[in-house]
Amino acid sequence: MSTAPNLAPASRRDFLKGAAALGFPTIVPARVLGAAAPSNLIQVAQIGCGRIARGSEFPGVFRHHDLARFTAVCDLDAVRLADAKNLVESTYGKLTGTERFAGVKTYADYHELLADKSIDAVCISTPDHWHAQPAMEAALAGKDIYLQKPASLTIAEGRQMADVVKKSGRIFQQGSQQRSEFQFRYACELIRNGRLGRITEIYIGLPEDPGGDEEREMPVPPNLNYDMWLGSTPQAYYTEKRVHPQTPQLKGRYDRPGWLRCEQFGAGMITGWGAHHIDTAHVAMGTEHSGPIEAMATAEFPKKGLWDVHGPYHVRMRYANGVTMYLSEKYPTGLKFIGEDGWLWVTRGKYQLSDSDAGRPRSTVLDASNLNILRSGIRENELHLHASPRNDHHLDWLTAIKNRTQPVAPVEDGHRSCSACLVAHASMKLGRAVKWDPEKERFGDAEANGMLARPQRAPYGTTHVTGKG
Template structure:
């Protein structure tokens, strides 16, 4: 279907609801239809509603045209949520969002230019790969992948197709994280030797009885490549609200906070450490894991990573939530402060609410000169992605950098499991002489789902 035919069909559909047959110019703002980026939303849950949809639709160059979710109730809610926004913004009743119970059907729609993927962690890499193969640009939530193998598969497909993929590591678009990284990389605290990252763990949970699968949920597809297990609501997502879902605390679908928030902080730290395209040489960790209850991701933990450039990085819930760079001539602290991407995000409190601090205030007042290292500037992460699609700016969080940050998370998680010092070869993306640790670089995938079964 050509774009002009699509718009004609849209006008006819609008008329069927008793609304004007001519789409008002206010729908498009200053961006003509030929310059507009038509967006499909994959996953309509908490992070989509609180962060990705608002982050995208605030930019007039973007226009949501479709939603997809394996939970039909959430999909319809997502449709209504978007339509209500456009109706309020434009002052004209708006009914134009198409629903797809299977995102693969959405990818066949040639009028869709790009997709936003806001799914559970185990459903990041596969739809992103398939979207790239369909020629769609992609914004995908972190973590990049469930395993290191999946992440590399995704990188290879994106590079092959040339689509614009932005990882949802939006801390890069917060000024304080860029400023901190620039100051560190330009030597304002001397030679960097230590990085301390505060990252909380998750609590254990209750036992959960098996429940009937809700009629609105395609549970088999929700499970995807992961093992078939009985349904229980706290193991998936709430049926009556959009609060923090239980799948975040199950290793079948992620690794807990080490990936859930870890990719944010490891990515930001790598920006300042100048290690965005590599990884640690040695990693060791200790962690507590629940002994009972449904939820089984890590609780309290400590990870030590050593890099070839001599930097040591420590990560633990015992530190304040944020990043502290320590050099031979001072330190810099950076965090989100009180900013939240979603209502359940942990935020700094009390004395830790300061988003940027240093051992000497003069460090923060320092001006980065034109001949020094200047990092990419972005004021909004989704906008940076949309601008990169249109060729207006450089992409801030490309897939290779996202994969490397996620790999630090996953290597750290494997070290938690092994309980011993591991040597990591970042170039080969494998542990050195350690078959046991290397067995965790991938997971068996349940047919027909999984990145191994995507036809590249």
């Protein structure tokens, strides 16, 4: 017996029934989880209340208000902090049928939040350079953690974070939501169970970021703790496009922030999107705790302007299993796996069927060289990957907290996906091939090893937490 989406010509109703049996997203009332007393709810705090928090973490936890409840919010920008408090209280007011849900605590410093014994878990949705340190400190404070990707700014701090979190025994979910989406899990299961034969190549398409102009120095807004926002990175004059919008309009305040295009705070799209798609490739290959052994990359970097992350690029990475992985902005966004017995394509989007020119049903987000590959399903005696309940990444995390079990995207996996991206980035910066030992987590030469870490500005940084700086 096997489980597979019914891709043979059939009614839409029949297909949806089969998809639901596979865990395809369906609308299920929250009451299915059962009414929970307030004292039994997971008390969650949000650290970083910007664009990603508002688009992912807030709605992700709101959906399960009978399992968890936001009780505190934290941000270095007082305006965003006030927005977050208003959002949480007004949303829970509507969900609970009261005029307004009161009592959401606010913190300008996450250290004070972590000292709050009533808080069980934290969602961390800060800029990339502020991922590893608060995750480590949250684990040491006894909090369970949901951390947005990428796991870290550097490979060295990613390793520090993974070690601290694992030693703490806390539940950690990386924000690699593709692991919880049906089409990605099913694609990986098909590949892991040999439907393509031996995998030889993987093609990954990621977006790119354009450069920008020079930006003048501006006064630091009184509502922003800019020194702490810079954190462990070097001092730099304030300009709005280095940080995030300060518009008076609510919607404009949560437009895509400028820090995403500054190497001071992240590596650009190679980690921004690469941490998702490389993570999927690792699951498909079964290399979640490993990485490439060699990378050769070329990239164009802006020669002037504030925004300096990579532009157009091409990456080739080799793995010990014989797979060669290619990444470029010229490929369609998604992953194409090439095997000895065919190919498989998977990308984001709602899993729906459409009729191809050949008149046979296909999916726009999951496709293969032979439709029988998709029809084959996963038999009971074959490998089945972790299936998040309702294909919901936040629910998977909350369920893991309740049951004290590992979620779908644990800390070591998140670190390894990020480190593979940073290996490629090192080759981009050096303009040459680099050798990588995924077991020792070291490059094959001293110049490349100099890129494993960055100097950390006191009193911030992961080395400040470990005391080994």
